[in-house]
Amino acid sequence: MNIGRRRWVFAAGCVPLVSTGTEPAFTSRDQFSVLNTGASVANVRIAVLYAGRAEVGPFRLGVAPRRVRQVRVNDLIFPVAVRLGEPYGLIFDSDVAVVVQCTRQDTGRPLGAGAMTNAWPLRCRA
Amino acid sequence: MADTWRNWSGSVAFRPAVFAEPDCEDALASLLRETHRRGGTVRCVGAGHSASRILRCDDTLVSMKHLSGVIAVDRARCEATVRAGTELETLGEDLYEHDLALPNYGDVATQTIGGAIGTGTHGTGPAQQNLSQMMVGARMVLADGRILEIGRDDDDLLRAARVAMGTLGALSTVTLRLVPAFDVERREYATSTDATLANLDALNADNRSFDFYWYPRRDDIKLRLVNAVGGGTRRLPYARELTRQEGYGHKVIPTHSGIPHRFEECEYALPAAAGPACFREIQQRIIRCWRHVVGWRVLYRTVAADDADLSPAHGRETVTISLHQNHRLPWRAFFADIEPVFLAFEGRPHWGKKHRLRADALAPRYPRWRQFHRVRDRLDPHGTFLTPHLRRLLGITGP
Numbered sequence: 001m002n003i004g005r006r007r008w009v010f011a012a013g014c015v016p017l018v019s020t021g022t023e024p025a026f027t028s029r030d031q032f033s034v035l036n037t038g039a040s041v042a043n044v045r046i047a048v049l050y051a052g053r054a055e056v057g058p059f060r061l062g063v064a065p066r067r068v069r070q071v072r073v074n075d076l077i078f079p080v081a082v083r084l085g086e087p088y089g090l091i092f093d094s095d096v097a098v099v100v101q102c103t104r105q106d107t108g109r110p111l112g113a114g115a116m117t118n119a120w121p122l123r124c125r126a
Numbered sequence: 127m128a129d130t131w132r133n134w135s136g137s138v139a140f141r142p143a144v145f146a147e148p149d150c151e152d153a154l155a156s157l158l159r160e161t162h163r164r165g166g167t168v169r170c171v172g173a174g175h176s177a178s179r180i181l182r183c184d185d186t187l188v189s190m191k192h193l194s195g196v197i198a199v200d201r202a203r204c205e206a207t208v209r210a211g212t213e214l215e216t217l218g219e220d221l222y223e224h225d226l227a228l229p230n231y232g233d234v235a236t237q238t239i240g241g242a243i244g245t246g247t248h249g250t251g252p253a254q255q256n257l258s259q260m261m262v263g264a265r266m267v268l269a270d271g272r273i274l275e276i277g278r279d280d281d282d283l284l285r286a287a288r289v290a291m292g293t294l295g296a297l298s299t300v301t302l303r304l305v306p307a308f309d310v311e312r313r314e315y316a317t318s319t320d321a322t323l324a325n326l327d328a329l330n331a332d333n334r335s336f337d338f339y340w341y342p343r344r345d346d347i348k349l350r351l352v353n354a355v356g357g358g359t360r361r362l363p364y365a366r367e368l369t370r371q372e373g374y375g376h377k378v379i380p381t382h383s384g385i386p387h388r389f390e391e392c393e394y395a396l397p398a399a400a401g402p403a404c405f406r407e408i409q410q411r412i413i414r415c416w417r418h419v420v421g422w423r424v425l426y427r428t429v430a431a432d433d434a435d436l437s438p439a440h441g442r443e444t445v446t447i448s449l450h451q452n453h454r455l456p457w458r459a460f461f462a463d464i465e466p467v468f469l470a471f472e473g474r475p476h477w478g479k480k481h482r483l484r485a486d487a488l489a490p491r492y493p494r495w496r497q498f499h500r501v502r503d504r505l506d507p508h509g510t511f512l513t514p515h516l517r518r519l520l521g522i523t524g525p
Contacts, residue, residue, distance in 0.1 A: 017418055022318075023345035074343040074421075078387050080452045081343075081421025 002038035002097035005121035010090040010102045013048075015073055017085040018108035026107045030073040032090070032119070035099040036063040044094045048076070051087040056080045063098065092119070131187060133174045134236075135388045135453045137480075142187035149192040151267065151298045158296060159271030161186045162510045168269075169513060170296045172241025173213060175234065176478035177390055179515045180245075180291045188296065190240055197299060199224045204304045205262065210240030210297040218376025226304045227375050230254040230335070233425075235380035240297045245478035246289040246437050248446070249379060250427035251335040251352075252398075256439055258288035259432050263301035266294065269510035273298070285494065286501035288434035291477055293516060294505045310334070310379065311356070311372045315349040315365035319409065322347045323402055325364065330428060333358040335379070339423040340405070342412045348423075352379055389422060392461040392480040393448035394473030395438030398428065401445025404471040408447060408464055416460055422450040435498035438474040446476070485521025 016028035036042040045058040059076050063069045073090075076082045092100050100119040128145035132138065144161075148154040161168045169183035170190055181187075190211030198207045201224060208217060214228070214235040221227055230249040237247055239257075248256035264276040264287060274295060276283045287294055322329075322338055329336045335352035349365060351358050355372055371378055396404050405426055412420055425448040429439045438444065449464055451457035461480050468475075474491050475481035489495045499520070506512070509525050517523070 027344055072343075077343070077421035077452070080454050081419065084343075084418040086418070 002036075004035070004037070004097040004099035005123065006094050006097055007122040008090075008092040008094075008098075008100040008119045009122060010092075010100070010119040013073065013088040013090060013102075014086065015082070015084040016104070016106040016108050020107050020110055026105075027072075027074065028105060028107050030102065030104050031070055032073065032092075032100055032102045033068055033070045034061065034063045034092070034094075035068045035101075036065060036096070037099070038096050039065050040096060041065060042094045042096045042098050044092055044098065046076070046093075047091045048082050049089045049091065050083070056082070090119070128187070131171075131174075133177060133181060135177050135390055137177055137390055137453060138179055138182060140182050140184065142183055142185060144186040145189070146186065147189045147192050151193070151265070151273070154188065154193065154296060154298060155267050155271040155273070157186070157188060158267055158269055158510070162269040162271070162508065165508070166510070167513055168296075168510055170240070170292050172211065172238030172244075173236050175237050176241065176245055177480055178478050180477060180519070182515055183513050190238055190296075193298065194238075196220045196224075199226065201225060204306065205301055206304060207263075207299055207301045208239060209299050210243075211238050213238055214242060215376070215380070221304065222307050222374060222376060225307050227307045228257070228260065228302070229305045230257070231376065231379040232257075233380060233382045234385070235376070239300060239302070241478075243288060243297065243300060244290055244292050246434070246439070246476065247478065248427070248429045248439070249335060250337040250429070251333075252330050252428045252443065253430050254335065254428075255430045255432045256289075256434075256437060258434055258437060260302040260304065261288055261300050262303045265298045266505075267296045267298050269295065269506050269508060274505065282497065282501060285433055285435045286498050288432075289436045289438075289477065290498075290502070291436075291516070293511045293520065294502055295511065307374060309355060309372065309374050310352050311354070311358075311370065312378050312381075313351045313358075313370050314368045315351075315362055316368055317347050317349060317362070317365035319345055319347050321364035322349065323406070325362075326402060329359060337425060337427040339425055340409060341423050342409075342417055343421050345409075345413065388453040389450045390453050390457040390461075390480055391448055391450050391476075392457075392464070393425075393446055393476040394465075394468035394481075395429065395444045395446045395476065396468065396471045396473050398443040398445045400471040401426065401428075401447070404445075404467060404473075405447055407467050408449075411464065411467065415463065419455050420451060420460060421455075422452055424449055435494040435501075436477070436492055438476060440474075441493060448476075448479070484518050488519070489521060
C-alpha cells in the first residue's frame with residue numbers, strides 16, 4: 001500500500017553558497033528524500049520555481065518499490081542546473097503516492113547547523 | 127537566402143545566402159569554382175557539433191553529409207580512404223567490418239571525419255594523438271575547383287592540412303592510418319579531488335586512456351579508465367567503482383553521442399606538466415565565483431604531442447581542460463573569467479569550441495604559424511575559404 005500523496009510542494013528552498021569542511025560530505029546543500037512505500041516504481045517529476053526567473057524542469061526521478069531515494073538539489077543539473085544562492089520552490093508530481101521530506105545542511109560557518117523543513121502534501125484528484 | 131543554420135548547441139546561428147549539399151566530388155568542385163569565380167566565400171560544414179564561429183558564413187555554406195562512406199581499405203597497411211563527410215559513428219561500424227578501427231575517439235562520435243581532422247578533435251590518453259594525425263593523405267578541392275592530391279610524403283602540406291579549419295580547401299576524401307579492431311574495458315569510479323590529484327601520474331602512466339570529470343557542485347570526481355580488457359590500473363583503494371563495460375572501441379570509447387542536454391564548451395590545451403596546477407586554480411575559482419550557476423562538469427584529458435602546424439598539441443605533451451555550461455545558463459562571462467587562467471599556463475584554445483583569442487594572441491602560441499600561412503596563401507590566394515571571423519582569427523588582412 002502506498003503511503004503519502006502524489007503531489008508535494010516545498011517553498012523555502014535556497015541552497016547556501018558557502019561551504020566549509022571536506023566536500024562532498026560537508027557541502028552546503030538542500031536535499032530531498034522521496035519514500036516509496038508501494039509495490040511499483042514511483043516516477044517523480046520535479047519543477048523548480050524561482051523568485052525572479054522562469055521555472056526549470058521537469059527533473060525526472062525514479063524511486064524503486066519499497067525504497068527511499070535522497071537527492072541533493074545541488075545535483076539537479078539536467079536539463080539545467082538549479083541556481084544556488086537563490087530562493088526557489090519545488091513541486092513534486094508522482095504517479096503513485098510517496099512521502100517527500102526536504103532538509104538543508106548549511107556549513108557556511110564553522111559551527112553551522114543543519115535545519116530541517118518538511119515539504120507539504122497536496123491532495124490530488126485521481 | 128537559405129534557411130537559418132544552427133550548430134548543435136544553438137549558439138551559432140546564421141542565414142547563408144546559399145546552402146548546398148553536393149553528392150559527389152565533381153558537384154563540390156563545381157560549387158567551389160562558381161563561388162570563387164564571383165569572388166564569394168564558402169565554408170564546409172560537417173556535423174555542426176563545433177560551437178565556435180569558424181563555421182559562420184553569410185555566403186555559401188556547404189554540407190558534406192552526402193559525401194560519406196568508405197571508398198577503399200588496405201587491411202595489410204591498416205589504412206582506409208573515406209569520404210570526408212562520413213560520421214565517426216558510422217565510420218567505426220564500417221571499419222569494423224574490415225577488422226580495422228580508429229585508434230581513438232572523443233566523448234562523442236557524431237562529428238564527421240573531415241570536421242574532426244579540421245578542428246583537432248581528440249580523445250584522451252598520453253600516447254593518443256588527436257584525430258587529425260590519422261590523416262596520411264587526402265584529396266582536397268581547391269577554391270578554383272582543381273583537385274589537390276596530398277600524399278604521405280607531402281610533409282608541409284600534411285602539417286598544414288591536418289588542423290586547418292577548412293581554410294585551405296575542402297577535403298573530399300581522406301586516407302587514414304588505422305589500427306586493427308580492438309576491444310576494451312571501460313571502468314568508471316567515484317573519488318575525491320585530492321585522491322585523484324595524488325594519483326594522477328600513476329593513472330596517466332598505467333592506462334591507455336584516462337580522464338576525469340570534476341563536479342563543481344560536490345567537489346568530487348569521476349575517473350574514467352579505458353584499457354585492453356584486464357589491463358590498466360586494477361587497484362584503486364581510494365575510489366568506488368561505478369560502472370564496468372566491455373566492447374569494441376567504437377562502441378565503448380565514445381560515451382555521450384546523442385546526449386540530449388545541450389551545452390557550450392570552452393577548452394584549452396596546456397603543457398602536460400602544467401595540467402594539475404591549472405586545474406587546481408580553475409577548481410578554486412569556480413568554487414569561489416561560479417558555483418551558483420555552474421553545475422556541469424570540468425573535463426581533464428591528455429593528448430600526445432604532434433607536429434601539425436595549428437594543432438593545440440603541437441610540439442608538446444598535452445593536458446586539455448574543458449569547461450561545460452548548460453546552453454540555457456550564462457556561459458560567456460564564465461568562460462571569459464576562466465580564460466586568463468588558461469592563458470597564464472600557456473594554453474591554446476580548441477578551434478571548435480568557445481574562446482576569445484585573435485591572431486595577435488594566437489600567433490605566438492604556434493611555432494609554425496607562419497609556415498601554415500605560407501601554405502594557406504598558396505592554396506587559397508583569393509581567400510575564398512575565409513570569412514571575416516576567420517580573417518580576424520588568423521590575422522589575414524590581404525585578399
